[in-house]
Amino acid sequence: MKNIKSILPKAAVLILIITIICGVIYPLIITGISQVFFNNKANGSIIEVNGVKYGSELLGQQYTSNEYMWGRVMSVDTSTFTDSEGNSVMYAKAASNLTPASDEYKKLIAQRVQKIKDANPDADTDKIPVDLITGSGSGIDPGVSVAAAKYQVARIAKARNLSVSDVNKIIDKYTTGRLLGIFGESTVNVLKVNLALDGILN
Structure with missing residues (x-):
């Protein structure tokens, strides 16, 4: 039981880090690259x-x-x-x-x-x-x-x-x-x- 309690905070921190990387940083980087290098296509080829x-x-x-x-x-x-x-x-x-x-x-x-x-x-x-x-x-x-x-x-x-x-x-x-x-x-x-x-x- 003690081992589980000690693991939970670390798991929560890991999930938070992965969420920030995959859900915030990565999308922002990809969006930035697409806007700079593929602006027309990224915005619907209008x-x-x-x-x-x-x-x-x-x-x-x-x-x-x-x-x-x-x-x-x-x-x-x-x-x-x-x-x-x-x-x-x-x-x-x-x-x-x-x-x-x-x-x-x-x-x-x-x-x-x-x-x-x-x-x-x-x-x-x-x-x-x-x-x-x-x-x-x-x-x-x-x-x-x-x-x-x-x-x-x-x-x-x-x-x-x-x-x-x-x-x-x-x-x-x-x-x-x-x-x-x-x-x-x-x-x-x-x-x-x-x-x-x-x-x-x-």
């Missing part, structure tokens, strides 16, 4: 131009106008949440949880296919890239495949009275290649392309 923040390059935004590039399908709710003042709408994201084998899902895909075809009657191909009609696991992917981006070029060029070449140049500028040249696929950042189309990004 795209900011002239003091205006347009969003994170890591999170998708929903575009529906013909003059913009459309991203992957998003399942968002804008009717449930607002900010603390009750003024600005806040987006809520949730998976649909529909099985690909369900009739409801097949009907939904058919509707999306028709919507894409109607919006892009001048597309170079009738084959719609799959990422334009299906959502991702997160539902907020920031990019689309190069094929999905190119599929929309004719529509965007027509809506903005631009040449196809000009739109393609913007898409090419904001295309990220495969990791190390072999992993994954090339993707186009939708938000960056749309900001460039608006003249916000160069």
